[in-house]
Amino acid sequence: MSLQAKLDAFKADFEAGKPPYNVPRSVIETMHRATAELIESAAAQRAKKAGDVAPSFSLKDPEGNIISSADLLKSGPLVLSFYRGVWCPYCNMELQALEAAKPEFDRYGASLVAISPQTAPNSRKSVRQNKLSFPILSDVKGKVGEAFGLRFNLPDYLVELYKQLKNDLPTFNDDPSWTLPMPARYVIGQDGVVLYSEVNPDYTRRPEPEDMIPVLQRAAALKV
Amino acid sequence: MDRLASMETFVRVVETGSFSGAARQLRVGQPAVSKSVAQLEEYLGVKLLTRSTRGLAPTEAGIRYLERAKRALEEAAEAELAARGAGAGLKGRLRICAAVTFARIHLIPLLPQFMAQNPELDLDVILDDRQIDLVQEGIDVALRMGKLMDSMLTARRIARCKRLVLGTPAYFDRAGTPSTPSELSNHRAVVYLQGEGSVWSFRRQSSELAVTVQSRLRVTAAEGVRAAVLADLGLTIASEWMFSPELRSGAVRAVLSEWSLPSLDLWAVLPTGRAATTKARAFVDFFERAFNA
Numbered sequence: 001m002s003l004q005a006k007l008d009a010f011k012a013d014f015e016a017g018k019p020p021y022n023v024p025r026s027v028i029e030t031m032h033r034a035t036a037e038l039i040e041s042a043a044a045q046r047a048k049k050a051g052d053v054a055p056s057f058s059l060k061d062p063e064g065n066i067i068s069s070a071d072l073l074k075s076g077p078l079v080l081s082f083y084r085g086v087w088c089p090y091c092n093m094e095l096q097a098l099e100a101a102k103p104e105f106d107r108y109g110a111s112l113v114a115i116s117p118q119t120a121p122n123s124r125k126s127v128r129q130n131k132l133s134f135p136i137l138s139d140v141k142g143k144v145g146e147a148f149g150l151r152f153n154l155p156d157y158l159v160e161l162y163k164q165l166k167n168d169l170p171t172f173n174d175d176p177s178w179t180l181p182m183p184a185r186y187v188i189g190q191d192g193v194v195l196y197s198e199v200n201p202d203y204t205r206r207p208e209p210e211d212m213i214p215v216l217q218r219a220a221a222l223k224v
Numbered sequence: 225m226d227r228l229a230s231m232e233t234f235v236r237v238v239e240t241g242s243f244s245g246a247a248r249q250l251r252v253g254q255p256a257v258s259k260s261v262a263q264l265e266e267y268l269g270v271k272l273l274t275r276s277t278r279g280l281a282p283t284e285a286g287i288r289y290l291e292r293a294k295r296a297l298e299e300a301a302e303a304e305l306a307a308r309g310a311g312a313g314l315k316g317r318l319r320i321c322a323a324v325t326f327a328r329i330h331l332i333p334l335l336p337q338f339m340a341q342n343p344e345l346d347l348d349v350i351l352d353d354r355q356i357d358l359v360q361e362g363i364d365v366a367l368r369m370g371k372l373m374d375s376m377l378t379a380r381r382i383a384r385c386k387r388l389v390l391g392t393p394a395y396f397d398r399a400g401t402p403s404t405p406s407e408l409s410n411h412r413a414v415v416y417l418q419g420e421g422s423v424w425s426f427r428r429q430s431s432e433l434a435v436t437v438q439s440r441l442r443v444t445a446a447e448g449v450r451a452a453v454l455a456d457l458g459l460t461i462a463s464e465w466m467f468s469p470e471l472r473s474g475a476v477r478a479v480l481s482e483w484s485l486p487s488l489d490l491w492a493v494l495p496t497g498r499a500a501t502t503k504a505r506a507f508v509d510f511f512e513r514a515f516n517a
Contacts, residue, residue, distance in 0.1 A: 039430040050434035051423035156445050196406055198433040209404040215435065218409035 003097040003208050007090055011204050014089075027161060034158045038201045044182060047149035049197040054080075054188045056149035059115065059137035062123040067113065067137055073190050076109030077219035079212055080186040082150055084203065085118040086126040087167055091183065094206045095130045101135060101209030110187075110218035117142040117173040118179065142173070145181035149201065154178045185216045195219055228300055230264040231293040233257055234272060238282050238290055246329050258259040304373055314342040318503045322351040322360070322367040325446035326490075331367065334514045338507065345503065353418050353445045365476035366493040366506040367511070369463070379491040382512050387485040388478040389424070391459035392469060398456070401479055412458030415451045424461055426483035433483070463488045490515075 014021055015028050038044075048054065059070040072078050081098060082089040095114060105112050112134040116123060123136040146152040154162070156168075159178050162169060170176045185207050187196040196215040198207045237257065247254040265272050272286035282290055322331050327349065334417035335347065350361065358366055372379055375388065389408070402408055405426045413436070415422050421440040425432065441457055443449045446466055452475060453460050453467075465488075470476040490510040 018293075019367070044432040045428070047432070049423070049425065049432070050436045051421075062288075193436075194434075195409065195436045200429055200431050202430045205429060207406075207431075207433070211404050214404075214407045215409045219439070 003094060003206055006093055006097075007204055007206060010089060010093065020094060029164075030157060030161050034046075034155055035202050035204075037155065038152060038182070039144040039196070041151070041152075041162055041201075043152055044199040047182065047184065047197070048147075048186070049199075050194050050196050052190055052197075054186065054194050055144065055146070057115075057137075057139075057144045059144065060120065061135035061137055061138060062120045062127060063088075064120070067135060069188070072111040072113065073188065073192060076111060077190060077195070077216055078188040079105055079110050079112045079216075080188060081112075081114045082145060082148065082181045082186075083114055083116050083124045083173055083183060084180050084183065085116050085169075086129065088203065090206065091116075091128070092130055094183070095126065095132060095136075097206075097209050099130065099132050099134070101166040101212070104210070104213055108217070108220045109214075110212075110216050113137055115139050115144055115181075117145060117175060117179070119172065119174045120220050123173055139181070141175045142179050142181060145179075148181075148184065148186075150184050151179050151180040152182065154180065183195065185212070187212055187219065189208070189219050189222060225263050225269060227261075227267075228297070230260050230267075232297055233260040234264055235287075235290065235293055235297065235372060237261060237273065237280065238286070239407075241279050242441050243280070261323045264510070274333075286435055312501055314506055316503070317346045317348060318366045318501075318507060319348040319350065320367070320507065321352065321356060321363045321365075323369065323446060324351040325352045325450060326354075326367065326369065327351050328447075328467060331511070332516060334511065335421055337514065338510050340511070341439055342506070358493065363495065364501055365507055368491045369465075370495050372491060372493065378494045380508060380512075382490045382492050383516055384487050384489050385464045387461055387463050387488050389459055389461055389480050389485070390471070390476045390478045391453060392456050392476055393474070394456045395453075395459060396477070396479070399458075402459075403480075405433050405480060405483055408437050408459075411437065412441075413439050413454040413460045414438040414449050414460040415442040416446060416460065416462070417442050417444045418446070420461060422484075426480070426485060465490070509514045 014023060017023055017025065056067055056069045061067050069078065081094065083094060085091065098112060102112055114136045116135065116136055117139045120138050123138055126136050139145055142151045145212055151224065169178055181198055182201050183203050183206060184197065184199040189195045195218065196212065200206060233250065236249050237243060240246050240249060243254050243257045247257045258489065263379055270285040271283050272282050272289060274283055311433060315341065350363065355368065359405065399411055402411060405424065407426060413422065422437050423434055425434040441452055443452060449460055449462065464471060467476050473502065492511065494504055
């Protein structure tokens with residue numbers, strides 16, 4: 001079953017108000033409105049994309065080790081996944097699918113890291129719950145997400161909803177700003193240029209991990 | 225108050241959605257635009273525009289006035305042209321410019337009809353894939369595709385078409401048929417240098433995807449892209465217009481139909497700064513009808 005098929009099945013149950021979430025229709029409608037407005041804003045079209053030089057970064061993994069994009073690129077291409085946080089079920093399903101595809105990425109000498117604005121304890125929870133062997137880097141105050149053009153401000157009504165749902169992003173992210181990155185996947189070549197990009201302003205849609213393989217094959221062929 | 229000038233100002237304000245936009249187009253200051261609209265509203269005794277946080281919008285009365293004002297402006301322009309042309313009719317020479325391949329497939333085949341309808345009109349057809357300077361080259365009307373770079377031109381959209389990733393069956397037999405844009409990484413692309421280059425951007429639903437393709441062959445003219453694709457050298461991104469005969473015959477086929485590429489617009493462009501000639505307008509009317517028939 002493809003990742004998107006799993007996400008679609010989850011979404012159908014979630015939006016039908018089924019347990020364990022039992023979400024009322026009004027909440028779904030508010031979420032739909034926010035997604036529609038984010039799509040309408042065309043923010044996804046302004047994000048970094050293939051052909052652009054990827055912004056470099058140096059971020060901490062959950063254990064406090066500093067991981068830099070420059071170091072990762074020394075050993076091979078880099079698969080980068082921007083995601084929202086451990087509170088987002090779609091993100092967790094994506095992380096699990098990436099973990100399953102990781103042996104394939106390894107074959108092409110590629111590194112895999114996820115970047116989230118959440119704090120280290122939340123990332124540790126993410127790694128533990130999703131049984132991940134790759135690091136989740138903490139993007140403090142969403143600065144790297146910003147550099148990639150992915151960071152957006154939640155509209156007021158969505159902030160209100162998140163507060164009601166006890167989804168306290170300022171605490172999760174140690175950032176008072178109520179911002180999130182749009183989920184996005186990048187493959188970056190060893191020269192630091194983006195070879196593949198996909199930005200999902202609708203957070204219920206994610207690229208298949210297997211779609212990275214042809215790009216990694218290409219990157220391996222380019223290897224200096 | 226110059227009623228015609230006020231009408232024009234009002235129409236530009238509605239079309240640009242702002243006083244400042246209209247001021248730029250009319251090359252006057254913004255206060256002059258605001259004043260002109262205010263005078264018009266006072267003269268008519270009704271409000272034509274509402275101002276909200278979302279910008280300017282015409283009122284009910286404004287919408288009714290807008291359509292008739294546009295017609296009045298067109299009539300006035302026609303009257304001026306008729307006076308200036310002094311019964312010239314469609315005589316003399318009309319200089320048309322267009323992209324080479326588009327003209328070969330879509331424009332030249334329609335010319336016999338246009339020339340038969342206008343026996344006293346001679347044509348210069350200037351073919352160039354690049355955007356040439358219309359004023360400097362004395363062009364009366366240009367057919368252009370894509371985004372219009374020069375805001376100083378008057379343009380009318382004639383048609384819109386899809387852009388596709390396409391190649392020959394022989395190429396796909398050899399290299400495989402890509403089922404996702406990411407698979408394009410391992411394909412041979414024929415890159416049109418007037419087009420998107422080697423980064424191809426797609427959309428599926430709301431997701432924005434872009435991938436770098438291998439571009440061993442880059443070509444500056446659409447004719448060359450066509451020839452290279454038809455020689456099975458690789459796949460390319462092209463408008464339906466560029467391969468109309470081959471898409472019909474099956475000599476090329478489109479792939480990745482679940483993903484969409486930005487569409488392509490065809491514009492008839494008239495240089496401003498001098499009155500559009502009756503000939504140019506007649507040609508645009510003819511071409512729009514015949515092309516979309």
